[in-house]
Amino acid sequence: MSAPAAGHLEPVGVEPVGVEPVEREERAGRGEQAARSGHTDQAGPGEHLASALGWPGATSATGGLAGPGLAGLAEVAGSETSLRRFLYGLPGVDQVGAEARAASLATRSVKTTSKLWAIDTAISMIDLTTLEGADTPGKVASLCGKARRPDPADAAVPPVAAVCVYPDLVPVAKAGLRGSDVKVASVATAFPSGRASLAVKLADVADAVAAGADEVDMVIDRGAFLSGRYGLVLDEVRSVKEACGRAHLKVILETGELATYDNVRRACWVAMIAGADFVKTSTGKVAPAATLPVALVMLEAVRDFSDMAGRMVGVKVAGGIRTTKDAIRYLVVVNEIAGDAWLEPAWFRIGASSLLNDLLMQRAKQRTGAYAGPQDFSIE
């Protein structure tokens, strides 16, 4: 594995969208303070996770939470062998247990005011997506209209978080969203398969960034991952992160192809160590796409990473989320696994298209008491 380029010993953190700079420094500051004090009783759960993982030493000289911290994790990433040892040292995921917990969370009953809040929150977390070969400027422009004003009849409905398109349609999306707070996200890196040379993949990213994309959704090399070349996967994420410049990076793991929860956990850590701003389940082109247990595993990973490294990473679920019931179940999982801090569009996104109208229908039902029909809302 190649030596990391100078200046990349620590994963670079670009301002997460929507979070005030002050907040982020405070979070980092807590970690540094704990390390400087050297008292284990002030260290947070991260130290204990680190000890649970068998890490030697309680404090890190370079700052961050006790345990490896960001710098320690960068060392882990310094060679294929140490990265592999770290990944294989993570606790395993029992499939039956994880699925049972997800199923139990799915029985939460969310009603009345809480349901309305959840619906509006879900709407504000949507990355409204069109990723078809047949996409045209007209289609994208129409989608942008929907994104800014999901319900023409009700201005109180929040806009979605972002519109997600292929790189060559970014300029159209930018134009369509001008003056609004809705972000433009672009897929890149030979989406969805990722099967192309690094040069081609980085050129893809460069196009998107040059066209003004605020966010880039990349795919990891699943072939490399499944053949155990974790360092290659990590290097690619780092390179893409660099090419993103100020754009915020989501890393698509394509969990359906990774096939096991252990792999999903490890892939999350590779992406997070490499500097991802978000980890994302799927391209939506492969089944199974997002599932509750997969989201659960990913939310645990970002929570543990935040405890250990003092940096928050977001989660995006994409593919197959069509109903309000599904969306609310995901919010419950976020709430009870990662916690309240992730219940923001800055830290949780839902990649979807038809979900939006179902949310609008449920919103109308909550408000008026009558079931709405699909013709009550505009198509995209």
Next chain:
Amino acid sequence: MADDRVEVRKTYKLYIGGAFPRSESGRSYVVHGTRGRQLANAALASRKDVRDAVVAARKAQHGWAAATAYNRGQVLYRVAEMLEGRHAQFSEALVSSEGLSAKEASTAVDASVDRLVWYAGWADKFAQVAGSSNPVSGPYFDFSLPEPTGVVGIVAPQTSSLLGLVSVVAPVITTGNCAVVLASQAHPLPALDLAEVLATSDLPGGVVNILSGRTAELAPVLAAHRDVDALDLAGAPPDLGTSLEEAAAGNVKRVVRPAAAQDWSASPGPYRMLAFVEIKTVWHPIGV
């Protein structure tokens, strides 16, 4: 007036993959009841229908075997509920097709419902009776479990077209196999009515497939089919039995031969379930 009313007569189709298609051959044959009375036209299934049925059975097999035993038992019990609900219909069918007396027909329907309940109750117990943990000489945990063999071709009894039919189909599917059934050639209608019962019992499509037609034409196709794992030759005509067994050897099918004399009303024991399962034995070391 009631006597002037023209009745709407049923078209009998095949039951494949949970749906009711006509034979791809477009053929049919006349089904006669007692005293030569014409009862209906039944589809005359072809070798291609057999092929399609095997595909449907194979497709459904993984999911059916993966269902919990409890779930399979519940479905079988539901089949019993549905059949019980149609008691009068089936009694009448047996009277008109097999010439049973009303009482004999009613008894046969009762026995068929009870037979389904018998097998429903086996689903979540069979592994406890047919499986074991084995006390091997060494630090190993060693256990044996029955697993369904896969797709079973069934030549249903030529007479006893309901009780005999249920008695050969239920044991096959209780343990997680899927079935391709060749109905009695002369008395296919109860089998095709049973298909309607199956279709309304939460039984997944493809678990049971029922074809009507000429046994001598269809049975050899089933016997030689390489994607069929086992055969129940209960209804095979005497002159056909040997050649069917020979054909089955082509992919080493497990074969249940027809019995010389069969009393379908007798309690069956676990043998028709045992005949269509594989015993899998697993070893695992015991140590820190």
Next chain:
Amino acid sequence: MATTRFTYAPAPEARSVVNLKPSYGLFIDGDFTGPIDGSHFKTESPSSQEVLAEVSEAGPADVDRAVRSARKAQEEVWGPMPGKERAKYLFRIARLVQERSRELAVLESLDNGKPVRESRDVDIPLAAAHFFYHAGWADKLSYAGYGADPKPLGVAGQVIPWNFPLLMAAWKLAPALATGNTCVLKPAETTPLSALLLAEILQQAELPPGVVNIVTGAGGTGSALVAHPGIDKVAFTGSTEVGKLIQRTLAGTGKHLTLELGGKAANIVFDDAPLSQAVEGIVNGIFFNQGHVCCAGSRLLVQEAVAEGVVEALKRRLGTLRLGDPLDKNTDIGAINSPQQLDKIRELSDSGEAEGAQRWSPACSLPERGYWFPPTMFTGVAPAQRIAREEIFGPVLSVLTFRTPEEAIEKANNTPYGLSAGVWTEKGSRILHMAARLRAGVVWANTFNRFDPSSPFGGYRESGFGREGGRHGLAAYLAGGLDG
């Protein structure tokens, strides 16, 4: 309990689905009748202390009448009935439990205090499953491994506890009836209502009169039943203390006996456990049903190398548990069943602090009325402390550590109990090694508190003898064994 914006809002299950009567009789010989020489007592909802209904207390004459009715039914109707017909009655009962599941779940939560999500998702479905499973044995006993034509014992007197009222009734009635016995069942004093609703279901199923009789009451009713000369078999689930009393009472009488008593199960977590699922398993092991579970994983034995991390992860997880109204579908922790049980939990917890362990609970507001105890964890627990040895039967976890597999086994087995144990490790051979060495009737590996009618359940040593469920559970109700 953790602060979050996403609170879910109240999601109450409607009480109106239950048709509570002001007073209930005893169920004898197929009908509800008032007590001859008994009296009445009240049953309350432990989450609100509201009186739910008045229930009859069976006196000795009532118990006698019930036993006679059961004997007559066994000799004249149920015993001679072919197994396949008995089976169909049991299938009917199973179906009816499924059909009336919502009503049963709400009633169970009202009377017992457990969250309706648990009664809806665990208690009631398992009860139906027990009837289904055992129905299928009724005409297959010759395949069960007990001989060509095993016979029933006759009349069974069955005394059940308050922690899983309907489920325990199913565990007792289903195998007894399937094997051709008739029953006199005594539900627990604080939770009689679901058994009385079950009696209505038995009437709907048109179960012949006298096959099942239900005599509600308290300790006196139970003693009268157990001591009655007219029964052939006693089945008891409850405390070890009362179990020993019953065993003494039956000495010399020749009556068959099975006991399912208390436990102090060790839940053993190794350093290579799947951590998140182990935390879930620990939480489920001791906080499911408010810890009112005989097989609860009340002792966490965690490998010292990972103890701190596991405890921290546990604390975080406990912070998301929701305590409150049992009828709210989002409640995780319900009420303690009675003031007596609450006192016992408090007394033992106080002893934990007094003996030097460190006590911790998540921040938790308890409702004003009703009997409540927050989920509680003790760390720094020594094996000699009371909270490490005595069954608390409440939402209290005692955390101990171990260094090696041998030490874990030694500590786990160091108890007069032996009902269940848990093992958490990714290594298959270690699971099997631990399972072979743990002196417990049920070993759960990488899971906990899993029950199935086909899976035999029961304890070693002072956790009782006999098994319920599976082929093995039939033995308790069949004649021809060593006891005759």
